[in-house]
Amino acid sequence: MKGVHFPVTAVALLVLAFATLLASASDPSPLQDFCVAINNTDSAAVFVNGKFCKNPKLASANDFFSDKLRYPGNTSNPVGSIVTAANVDDIPGLNTLGISFARVDFAPNGLNPPHTHPRATEILIVLEGSLYVGFVTSNGDGNRLFTKVLYKGDVFVFPIGLIHFQLNVGKTNALAIAGLSSQNPGVITIANAVFGSNPPINPDVLAKAFQVDDNVVAYLQKQFWYNNS
Structure with a gap:
């Protein structure tokens, strides 16, 4: 029995179609921690995964510039x-x-x-x-x-x-x-999040998770956790 031969272009198109299907099968990367859906947009602000765009004809060089990293x-x-x-x-x-x-x-x-x-x-x-x-x-x-x-x-x-x-x-x-x-990469500093959350995590949870005494957790939760970012 003779094998079935596909033209190279047909195979390439099939591969491309399959790759496109895989690429579109996942959610877009989030740009914020969460986006709670609402039905009534008249009574609440709407936060999107990213930011709304200005008219490109109104853009200027300053929209693409910052000197923040120049200074120690x-x-x-x-x-x-x-x-x-x-x-x-x-x-x-x-x-x-x-x-x-x-x-x-x-x-x-x-x-x-x-x-x-x-x-x-x-x-x-x-x-x-x-x-x-x-x-x-x-x-x-x-x-x-x-x-x-x-x-x-x-x-x-x-x-x-x-x-x-x-x-x-x-x-x-x-x-x-x-x-x-x-x-908008976001940052979670581990010590700040675990011991400095607002409101505080139940000490029993942290004591069991870290396998330490409740007094140790209480001490850590009372510390000032500096945010360097």
């Missing part, structure tokens, strides 16, 4: 670091483009505490100093820790959603620039 941030705080973001709230032209940046300044021994970006992968380049950086994989991967000491010019990637951190291990100030794959 103030690292005189409990963690010794400060993050200066340049996202769609600062640069309107970033809307729908899926990218943003951040400047991270570190004092000696300064820490950008363990945190996660729920909507973005991050790529970090060190401009000055040396940083000990790392991320932890998900539960299914065994919570493996990947770390590296970075020096001037080095680059490191933090995959989307994974907990990661940066610590200045040098004796001088350090500076890094981060690129993120979302116009």
